[in-house]
Amino acid sequence: MNPITTDRMPTPEEALVRIDRVIRDAARARYGADVPNVTFEAPRRPEFGDIATNVAFGLAKAARSAPQQIAQTLIEDAILSRPEIAALVVEAQATAGFINLRLAPQCWQRVVERALHEGARYGEFPRNGTRISLEFGSANPTGPLVVVQGRALSIGATLAAAFDACGYDVFTEWIVNDAGGQVETLARSLYARYRQIADPSFPFPEEGYPGDYLLPIAAALRNEFGARYDDTDESIWLPLFGTRGRDALVAEQQRTVERFGIHYDLWQSERELHETGKVRAGVERLRELGLTYENEGALYFRATQFGDDKDRVLVKSDGKPTYYCADVAYHYEKLKRADRVIDLLGPDHHGYIERLRGLASAFGYAGKLDVAIAQQVTLSRGGEQVAMSKRAGEIVTLDAILDEVGVDAARFFFAMLATDTPLAFDLQLATEQSNENPVYYVQYGHARIASVLRNADAEELRIARRGETLAPLAHASEIALMRRIEEYPRVLQSVANTLSPHRLARFARDIAADFHAFYGECRILCDERDERLARLALASATQHVLANALRVLGVGAPESMERLASS
């Protein structure tokens, strides 16, 4: 009587393909119409089954009858009257015009099997040979990294890891804006600090960079050079102090980035783009294309031809290139060497998007460049706003945040919200070891699994992990967890396709919640051996998925949570 003894059940994905086909066939046979826009999706409400489809709505007009009626008929024709399809489905219902299906648990069990077999690689896709250049986080080399860069770093790094998992060849890059006037400002600020060591009354430039972070660099220079530059002309010390300041600050930024668990394939110096002639080459290319003109001594790019609201200056009338000019060259380089170029910019760059897109079009790579904006971050501590003002020198460095909340919490909080949404970051919340804190919730899920698995018999666990003892898994909370595991690869793809890393953070929370619910309802180390082996397998598979998701997010997956003294 049991229909599933010999044949291996298909995975949910395979089952859906089959069901989709028979439904279409049945629709054609019965109504003589093809069905447009069929979707299969997991309904929000569990009582509507695992999978719902809206075919009947698309057919209503051609069939001249009510969706509910059509759904009913299709269930008969496509499912109930075909034993091989009926075997995949435990329940098929027409409600409100939808066809709601519950797949056989055996289909979902195939997912557990796969997650166990693939382990740390579960969710990964085969290499597809597509090269992606991803730029994010870039900052001026004039100070330490601050909060908003933390968000860009977190989002960018998660995107990069998601792209990698989806089979893309990702190349991460950071551009060091070391070519413009701000490096001279840096040089003057640094020089003033250097002089102040010997002469505290030495004036600090009005537009200089305040803050203490230049003091150690100045001290090092004083240590190295003594008074050698005290009475020299600016033309002598300016380039030196600029370069030294840049080098020291970039090195500091790199340390912070590394501490944050992030790696870059390229730190591109803007100055170097000028020195190696790349900037000239980019401008030259635009000129060849007939997209530049001169006006009042300046060289313009015809940006308006590509949707921008005004033409943009490339070379100023004093002969110096603009910042945009260097970006022209840089993007020309990137567009040539990658199949797709993505820039993740800060909130003050809205006005820059059209200009960059226009460039891609101008160079003949329309549509290959995507620009995303990471919205601003406001900080609070226990509900109290934390003041941040660059002018007043009240900067909150990323390092200070990492000191306060730790890398895991910072990575998670920064990536938790949609990139477009401004982030209100409560530092106190992020450090709380309470259930208010989503990071701990997710990590606790992982640790809790680890703890159960430690309690299990080692030999039984080994057997369970072969994925051959899954048959008993059928409880609602077990199905829910298996469904979630099945979702993971698609979540990764949607993160990559829509540049939305927050979906992964959300997924991590969701699968942790599904596990906690399962844990509450089903005792894993139960008395009955078959059930125990099945649940150990499910717990183990869940642990892999949770660990994989956390790895992409750059958050640790601990084997146990350290309990601090709780009050």
Add this chain to the structure above:
RNA sequence: GCGCCCGUAGCUCAGCUGGAUAGAGCGCUGCCCUCCGAAGGCAGAGGCCGGGGGUUCGAAUCCCUCCGGGCGCGCCA
């Protein structure tokens, strides 16, 4: 003035190419540790999805318009 983003539960936010009675966390109320980690679970209260039009079988989602908040509109970077 123009452009971009945001407006969804008391708070912080999800809601994927339009789908069913709009979800989650926190906070609030009440339960659950003789049992694998209670940093957990279960149940409950709480919402004209900023307002108004339109498109359609069906709109938080798409279009128009208005209101409210943030940001950007340099021969700065």
